[in-house]
Amino acid sequence: xxxxxxxxxxxxxxxxxxxxxxxxxxxxxxxxxxxxxxxxxxxxxxxxxxxxxxxxxxxxxxxxxxxxxxxxxxxxxxxxxxxxxxxxxxxxxxxxxxxxxxxxxxxxxxxxxxxxxxxxxxxxxxxxxxxxxxxxxxxxxxxxxxxxxxxxxxxxxxxxxxxxxxxxxxxxxxxxxxxxxxxxxxxxxxxxxxxxxxxxxxxxxxxxxxxxxxxxxxxxxxxxxxxxxxxxxxxx
Numbered sequence: 001x002x003x004x005x006x007x008x009x010x011x012x013x014x015x016x017x018x019x020x021x022x023x024x025x026x027x028x029x030x031x032x033x034x035x036x037x038x039x040x041x042x043x044x045x046x047x048x049x050x051x052x053x054x055x056x057x058x059x060x061x062x063x064x065x066x067x068x069x070x071x072x073x074x075x076x077x078x079x080x081x082x083x084x085x086x087x088x089x090x091x092x093x094x095x096x097x098x099x100x101x102x103x104x105x106x107x108x109x110x111x112x113x114x115x116x117x118x119x120x121x122x123x124x125x126x127x128x129x130x131x132x133x134x135x136x137x138x139x140x141x142x143x144x145x146x147x148x149x150x151x152x153x154x155x156x157x158x159x160x161x162x163x164x165x166x167x168x169x170x171x172x173x174x175x176x177x178x179x180x181x182x183x184x185x186x187x188x189x190x191x192x193x194x195x196x197x198x199x200x201x202x203x204x205x206x207x208x209x210x211x212x213x214x215x216x217x218x219x220x221x222x223x224x225x226x227x228x229x230x231x232x233x234x235x236x
Contacts, residue, residue, distance in 0.1 A: 109165070
């Protein structure tokens with residue numbers, strides 16, 4: 001059967017969609033696996049220890065144990081409970097950083113940049129101007145995950161020695177630019193197609209597009225993203 005250029009284009013688009021979906025599903029599966037293992041091995045282990053210590057305390061009390069012995073066991077019980085609580089908080093923060101909900105995207109990005117900077121040998125700088133628009137929690141989380149993917153993609157590239165992020169916000173929109181010296185080729189599909197397609201998919205959810213351009217000086221590239229409070233505003 002003869003394939004027309006239009007058929008070939010449709011097949012290419014379909015393959016890209018399936019690869020993007022596959023990358024998203026793999027990411028979700030890995031996240032579920034991590035949560036499951038943490039809850040099963042670490043949190044459950046701490047709670048089992050708490051149960052055992054509780055039984056020991058009841059046994060000691062029923063047999064007239066002295067106060068110092070009970071105090072030591074209560075301290076052990078408290079330590080295990082605190083450990084379990086910390087583990088649960090860690091799992092929760094990885095799913096949805098509390099700072100993102102309580103203080104908003106700007107503060108969450110500051111925290112994100114500090115974390116990535118610790119793993120990056122070069123310079124990573126964040127500038128925030130104005131106030132962020134009112135974004136619901138779902139769009140806020142999507143935008144945070146998008147920025148995390150963008151920045152990690154930039155700093156992982158061997159040619160990148162500096163990255164500068166600028167956020168300009170108002171009630172109507174949020175403009176984000178990422179300048180870097182990694183070159184235009186880090187945004188090509190080759191070698192990182194799935195990762196970049198996931199970024200594109202997140203942009204689509206935001207009703208936005210990622211634009212890549214070479215700076216006038218020719219020694220750096222800029223990635224820009226325009227986000228509106230709602231998808232309807234973006235399409236208006």
